[in-house]
Amino acid sequence: MTHTSLASWLSYIESQHPSEIELGLDRGNLVLSRLALSRPKHKVITVAGTNGKGSTCAMLTQYLCSQGYTVGTYTSPHFLAFNERIALNNMSCDDAMICRAFEVIEAARKDVPLTYFEFSTLAALWIFDQSKLDYWVLEVGLGGRLDSVNMIDTDVAVVTSISLDHMDWLGDNLDVIAREKTGIARKDKLLVSGVVNPPSTIAITAGEIGANLKQKDIDFSFQRSTTDWSWSGNGVQYDALPIPSLPLQNAATVIAVLVYMGLNPSATDLVTLFKTAQLTGRFQQVAFSPDVYIDVAHNPEAAVELAQRIGSLSRKPVAVCGMLKDKDIAGVMANLAESFSAWYCCDLGGVRGAKALELMDKLEKVSPDISPFLYEFSSVGDAIQGALAQAKEEGRAVIVFGSFVTVSDYLALSQARE
CATH class of the missing domain: 3.90.190.20 (Mur ligase, C-terminal domain)
Structure with missing residues (x-):
């Protein structure tokens, strides 16, 4: 089927599955296997959490781009245009590129019914593959373990926060929700948790998976004063950091991701990041x-x-x-x-x-x-x-x-x- 505009494509993919949300990886994995995508040169970073996913993805993307890396970032939802969801080096993809991706996914899916989010996720992954990037930064849409973003085996899993939300889909208690979100982790891969008062199921699930868990207040910590803040972990200390416009808890998690990935950010680069990082719709x-x-x-x-x-x-x-x-x-x-x-x-x-x-x-x-x-x-x-x-x-x-x-x-x- 041929569509002449992004609006036409979006209307079409909205109609291809009876449910707006249907958690599960089988449909997406089947289509993903047909696409035979490569991976980024360095790492896939997948971010889950009740709050803070968007700001964490934004800060990670901005830092990596500032260091000269090429980065694909997939987030949701959008504010004014679907293009906001799929970015290359912090710039939204144009209509033509997204339409081409939708054409490829439509041809690959054949008779597999994909939800709007599954279709979108696969399109983003195809664009990132075509762009030959250093890093992919992927924001989980809902939950983690059964979200379509989890089709991709991540190299670095991040859980920003755990609280009661989407209970009809994820469960009605923090232990269950934490288990679902931690399900994005992979064996022998880094898992960074910035969760305050973390449910025990984060560590339990990480142990079951065999992930390399690093937790706030255990492996890293931060302290705020009136005018600035400090971070310490893995034998590294950063002092006199500027208070960011985005949530401080997420900024601390971002440093942990960078440090435990082995990127060794300089204090000067972190100061620049936290002075400039912004995200639409966060105060x-x-x-x-x-x-x-x-x-x-x-x-x-x-x-x-x-x-x-x-x-x-x-x-x-x-x-x-x-x-x-x-x-x-x-x-x-x-x-x-x-x-x-x-x-x-x-x-x-x-x-x-x-x-x-x-x-x-x-x-x-x-x-x-x-x-x-x-x-x-x-x-x-x-x-x-x-x-x-x-x-x-x-x-x-x-x-x-x-x-x-x-x-x-x-x-x-x-x-x-x-």
């Missing part, structure tokens, strides 16, 4: 007067991180919040209810979108006095308009958060206004 300032920040925080662990970031502002900001109904809305609200002066809650579209009233109900349950500061809107755009007006009048910032969908809607609206 990212995107406007001024009033200041607007976007953050994809959508589970309790990420909400704690966001609350800490908000604490650095001079005044309580105004929230624009939209969430998906399959997320732990109550847990997010419990961690953020007292962080804002007002809440502009909005409906999100689609079958997974939660209604503003559901968000408001959860807020009122954790903070009964908050009702006068809650506002209901039918769209992200309407909520933003109201929030900006209040923030400008009162000299406050606006934080747009709650979902990739919410942040994507904001970015699309901002792009349309330019």
Whole structure:
């Protein structure tokens, strides 16, 4: 079948499997075997975790590129364009390259029904193979052990964090979820865990697999002061590192990956990395007067991180919040209810979108006095308009958060206004 545009291809691959998500490696592995792909010159790095995957991949990619290596990076989801998911040397692939990859996957799959994510993953791997790269940096989409990214045997597995999310797919307790995410590791290969208070199943699973596990607070550690931070591990010490805009916990994990891979990063290069590393939608300032920040925080662990970031502002900001109904809305609200002066809650579209009233109900349950500061809107755009007006009048910032969908809607609206 011939498609003349990337949009046409994306519409087609969305229709090729009855389920948006169907965990398992059999379908993908069958098609992968037909592609006969090579591996990168140096290593495949695979990153799993509840939060922090994107920022970890971004920092690893930026560092490797800064050292002159060629790097393919596969991440998800995207904000404005599918191309964001597949990057070569930190630059999104163009439509023509992705369409060519889809043509190859379509021919190779024959009658194998692939999910949207499986199709996308195979396309990314084919592009990386064709590009003859030094490193592949792969972000797990959901879980780890049964995610399509795990079709590729990794050389370095990374687990950033473990918390309750996607429980319908991964299990309803941390031990089970940790086992699923640690399933990306391979025998005799490096596994770096930056997990805070790690479930015992990380070490148990690593032992069963035979992976070379390095854990935070056992093999490496970091300390933060008011103005900077330090890292130590494997006989190496880095002091006076700048506080990054991305989560410090993930920055520490990135250093561990680089050190235990044997890349021996210099202090100067790490300073440059942490001064410059950024990622769309991670407490990212995107406007001024009033200041607007976007953050994809959508589970309790990420909400704690966001609350800490908000604490650095001079005044309580105004929230624009939209969430998906399959997320732990109550847990997010419990961690953020007292962080804002007002809440502009909005409906999100689609079958997974939660209604503003559901968000408001959860807020009122954790903070009964908050009702006068809650506002209901039918769209992200309407909520933003109201929030900006209040923030400008009162000299406050606006934080747009709650979902990739919410942040994507904001970015699309901002792009349309330019």
